[in-house]
Amino acid sequence: MMSRALSPTVVLPLLFVVVAVGLALYPLVGETFYVRLMAKIIVLGILAMSLDLLVGYTGLVSLGHAAFSGAAGYITATLILKAGVTDMALLLPASLAVSALLALVIGWISVRTSGIYFIMITLALGQMTYLFFHDVSYWGGTDGISVWDKPVLAVGGWTLLELSDRMVFYYTAWACLVAVYVGLWLLMRAPFGQIVRGVRINPGRTQALGHDVHRHQLAVFVIAGTIAGLAGFLEVARSGFMSPAHLGWHESAMVLIIVILGGMGTLVGPVIGALTLVLLEDWVADLTSHWKLIIGLFVIAVVLFLPNGLVSLLTRGAGPSWLRGRRATPAEAQAEGGDDG
Amino acid sequence: MAEPMLETRALTRRFGGLRAVNNVSLTFEVGVVHAILGPNGAGKTTVINLLSGDLPPTSGTIRFRGRDITARPVQRRVRMGIGRSYQKTNILPELTCLDNCRLGALSRLPGGLARIRPSRAARRQVQARAEHALALCGLEARADTIAATLSHGEKRQLEIGMMMATEPTLLLLDEPLAGMGQEESRRVTELLRRLAADHTMILIEHDMDAVFAIAERITVMVNGAVLETGSVEQIRASATVREAYLGEEAEP
Amino acid sequence: MDYTYYLIQAMNGIQYGFLLFLVASGLTLVFGIMGIVNLAHGAFYMVGAYLAYWLAGATGNFFLGVAVGVPIGVVLGLVIERLGFVHLYHRDHLLQVLFTFGMILVIGELITILWGDDVHGVSVPAMLAGSVALTDTQAYPVYRLFISAACIATAGGLLALIRYTRLGMMIRASASNREMVELMGVDVNRLNMAVFGLGVGLAAFAGMIAAPVNSVHPTMGDDILIMSFVVVVVGGVGSIQGAFWGAMLIGLADTFGAVFLPEAAGVVVYALMALVLVWRPSGLFAAR
Incomplete structure (x- = not known):
């Protein structure tokens, strides 16, 4: 146990520094296979951080988040395959724009609702996006799209980044991870983040203090969707492959598990969650072909025994208090509010 | 008239x-x-x-x-x-008293970029408004106290302070x-x-x-x-x- | 393509709607009464289909298989409720979602272990194997009519149960004011078990009778789950009436979407849902 002097506001950024430095140094010592696995973890970590922004910071439980990374991935893969575009200065903005636009549309419909409705609607609209890429033959059907060329960033004849090089990709993705973390950390400390925190804790009261709740929720939804788009772009640059399964709700649910496993509302937790789950999957898949059974039991165990995530073991209660125990029944909530004369 | x-x-x-x-x-x-x-x-x-x-x-x-x-x-x-306070205490229990008031003060900040990178002056103004509201409702000594731990009467005071922070x-x-x-x-x-x-x-x-x-x-x-x-x-x-x-x- | 063709499509749509209703009504009840978002509900539909596949093969009689299978499904559901769901009452929806997602993985994998990854078929029972001639060239399978009839009977039984029995009275009271029912001294544990068992029974039954027209495979639970969610959202969470009209609307929209817009068939239903929600954010028959 840590001493009480270490508050989460100090521990969490410190923890991220440790994780980031670890990831930066790993390729110097690790085997190729595990370096590849780490690259996958970094991309997944970016996706999970973006979902944490929604779930942990804004209280919006989205079960369709993979739609945004998937749509961006499809745009990247299709532009490479069908239009022969490899210029990163074109690919990246295009895929981010698509995921942002999609998030704007889905978010506009979804934030009008809350709670269980929000979960169901993001699930359904995410599934609609899945079916769009699955059913329309232009996108390659169930098999998806494979590309051999990788994005390249060149300025005036100077090649700056060639993502086909595994190490170049690794450190580009790493830089993205760090940039996303720092960006979101700053954003959540800014007035915008303070209002968003109010929206999560008590939306009604936050509105009664002069803030447009839906507009803030939508803004967060679009930001999260755009960052997910970055993860989708990186995924195609990493694996050269995009298929409908990347958008399916099982993928969305797994990202959600990653966020919870690591510790929601902490930003660094999702990265640790991605690390843990990918390594676990890799290990279990070696043991048995029925690894999904083990993962399923693991998920259940996390929900029952570690709902505040791994990070909470370090910070003792850094997680949001509303997850910690039972939900208060209305009767209790009323008792909390005092009698009303 | x-x-x-x-x-x-x-x-x-x-x-x-x-x-x-x-x-x-x-x-x-x-x-x-x-x-x-x-x-x-x-x-x-x-x-x-x-x-x-x-x-x-x-x-x-x-x-x-x-x-x-x-x-x-x-x-x-x-x-x-137009500010309002509620009959049933309606605060943000997991935040400090000052942060509760700050949320009200932030509504006076213009929209857009100012909410992401406010100027130093704007930041100070928000802080001053929140502190002023807290002082108005008599809770300046409780600025860093988590609102959930206040007594019932203090929560009612905070309720008024939050409203006052919206000016x-x-x-x-x-x-x-x-x-x-x-x-x-x-x-x-x-x-x-x-x-x-x-x-x-x-x-x-x-x-x-x-x-x-x-x-x-x-x-x-x-x-x-x-x-x-x-x-x-x-x-x-x-x-x-x-x-x-x-x-x-x-x-x- | 004359009107008979559309008639057949309409009948298919309605039949699908009935199946959706059986699954969605359980989903909406479990949420309305127990306050639980149950992603594993579709898995019970799949379990029903596999039980039908297994028992119809083992007993040689489809109906006997269903008669034995429904109680097995319900008992299985109750065991899961006692072992798992009891930990979820009053917990956050997020945790319920993840817990039941974990269950989907476990149930799906157990089924793969027991029956493999392959797509299985269940043959239509001989006495319902024929077709009804609609015109000289077009006919409608008797078994599909049987599905609709069985669903109507079940739905009727469900509504009667909710309207006229003591259990139904508690369900209705609980849907509108759970705390009140708890304070009245109703044994909430037993009520929850009854509701959950009922939901599982309906889903498993739907999976069984649908098995002869749909193939039996390990992802079938997902498909019906998402559709049932759409039905519940469109109809209004917690409302049986909403689930019924939502199911009909979605069943027909899905069927005719496939007729008129084959490339975008999957999207039609969701577009419809989005439209309904823009118009009425809490569904057509919101309970509250």
Whole structure:
């Protein structure tokens, strides 16, 4: 146990520094296979951080988040395959724009609702996006799209980044991870983040203090969707492959598990969650072909025994208090509010 | 006569078949503390909810300083200067008292980039407003206390502080003294009296001592409709009011 | 393509709608009464289909298989409720979602272990194998009519149960005010078990009778789950009536979407849902 002097506001950024430095140094010592696995973890970590922004910071439980990374991935893969575009200065903005636009549309419909409705609607609209890429033959059907060329960033004849090089990709993705973390950390400390925190804790009261709740929720939804788009772009640059399964709700649910496993509302937790789950999957898949059974039991165990995530073991209660125990029944909530004369 | 602060015309709100507020036309003058009295179920809280924008009216209009605000959402009304406090304590329990007030102060920040990278001056202004509001409600010593751990009376004070942080000109107060002990009541009444000096107030309160101590005009509502409006003396003297409502409480 | 073709499509749509209703009504009840978002509900539909596949093969009689299978499904559901769901009451929806997602993985994998990854078929029982001639060239399979009839009977039974029995009274009271029912001294544990068992029974039954027209495979639970969610959202969470009309609307929209817009068939239903929600954010028959 840590001493009480270490508050989460100090521990969490410190923890991220440790994780980031670890990831930066790993390729110097690790085997190729595990370096590849780490690259996958970094991309997944970016996706999970973006979902944490929604779930942990804004209280919006989205079960369709993979739609945004998937749509961006499809745009990247299709532009490479069908239009022969490899210029990163074109690919990246295009895929981010698509995921942002999609998030704007889905978010506009979804934030009008809350709670269980929000979960169901993001699930359904995410599934609609899945079916769009699955059913329309232009996108390659169930098999998806494979590309051999990788994005390249060149300025005036100077090649700056060639993502086909595994190490170049690794450190580009790493830089993205760090940039996303720092960006979101700053954003959540800014007035915008303070209002968003109010929206999560008590939306009604936050509105009664002069803030447009839906507009803030939508803004967060679009930001999260755009960052997910970055993860989708990186995924195609990493694996050269995009298929409908990347958008399916099982993928969305797994990202959600990653966020919870690591510790929601902490930003660094999702990265640790991605690390843990990918390594676990890799290990279990070696043991048995029925690894999904083990993962399923693991998920259940996390929900029952570690709902505040791994990070909470370090910070003792850094997680949001509303997850910690039972939900208060209305009767209790009323008792909390005092009698009303 | 000067333009009124707030004016309702034939304001009506139905819940199914029930007319919770029925054809209420009231004028609230600038700088006046106007109390709304009535038995439980008279529609007082519904009136506050209609004025704050928490509920849309079934029919009728609301004008704030001459402008029709009937269709404006809550947050726009707050930014125009209408603050409200709730009957049931409605705070953000996991935040500190100062952060609770800061959330109110942030509503005065312009939108857009200023909310992501505010200037140093803007930051200072928000901080100053939040601290000022906290001082107003008498909780400056509790700035860093988590709101959930406050006593009931302190939570009620914070409730008022959060409202004040939005810098309202019109205060909608829904039973600010609800559930308070005598000493707490006295303190908050004193606070309200101080705020009354430079704010317009619409006040619902069951504590008659407090109402008679700070209110200048009183409206009595029964069954969703206005029974009578007048000065404190008029209402005290009114036979109709005595009969309909005050009778039971005013007589020993 | 004459009108008979559309008639057949309409009948298919209605039949699908009935199946959806059986699954969605359980989903909406479990949420309305128990306050639980149950992603594993579709898995019970799949379990029903596999039980039908297994028992019809083992007993040689489809109806006997269903008669034995429904109780097995319900018992299985109750065991899961006692072991797992009891931990979820009053917990956050997020945790319920993840817990039941974990269950989907476990149930799906157990089924793969027991029956493999392959797509299985269940043959239509001989006595319902024929077709009804609609015109000289077009006919409608008797078994599909049987599905609709069985669903109507079940739905009727469900509505009667909710309207006229003591259990139904508690369900209705609980849907509108759970705390009140708890305070009235109703044994909430037993009520929850009854509701959950009922939901599982309906889903498993739907999976069984649908098995002969749909193939039986390990992802079938997902498909019906998402569709049922759409039905519940469109109809209004917690409302049986909403679930019924939502199911009909979605069943028909899905069927005719496939007829008129084959490339975008999957999207039609969701577009419809989005439209309904823009118009009425809490569904057509919102309980509250």
